[in-house]
Amino acid sequence: GAVVSQHPSRVICKSGTSVKIECRSLDFQATTMFWYRQFPKQSLMLMATSNEGSKATYEQGVEKDKFLINHASLTLSTLTVTSAHPEDSSFYICSAREMGTYEQYFGPGTRLTVT
């Protein structure tokens, strides 16, 4: 079956530093990937849509200069949280849409803690 991985699964960083999260589609190609954020006891909130070879589309209220998204290949998208602050601590989840279909597969998530 279609598998999406995320790395790292957990990361702790200090306030003011940047952290990069990778999202990979392991056995399929994905022209589109999505990034979500989830705070405790809340639902997933879509942050941005990442398209291979082009700029990401951010949802309203999401700072594009703080959450840098790069989708350089058909199997990899990265989310970089720049100048992280404690309020950025959250569960970040990516999903990948299989090329030529509408089917989306989710990664296992990355737990970011900013101290």
Add this chain to the structure above:
Amino acid sequence: DAKTTQPPSMDCAEGRAANLPCNHSTISGNEYVYWYRQIHSQGPQYIIHGLKNNETNEMASLIITEDRKSSTLILPHATLRDTAVYYCIVRVASNTGKLIFGQGTTLQVKP
């Protein structure tokens, strides 16, 4: 985007059928109904989707009303491992195919 309404929580006895309702009264004709679930601290898992007809797979059945304004996800024999948050989503009818999650239903399967 068509919005969905789900009860915040439900209980189900182990081995019994779990019926999870979803209201999507503003759904458009070309929008699909998708169901995902999320077990604690994991990424969402696809369950099933449908447009008009009822659907069944190895995990669940999806019953969509004739007017398409509501649907029910049925887990025929719930197990403790089915305890999760279940999300009913109407997929945006565009090329992006993005999924907008609501609050979902927390299903607690009890022994």
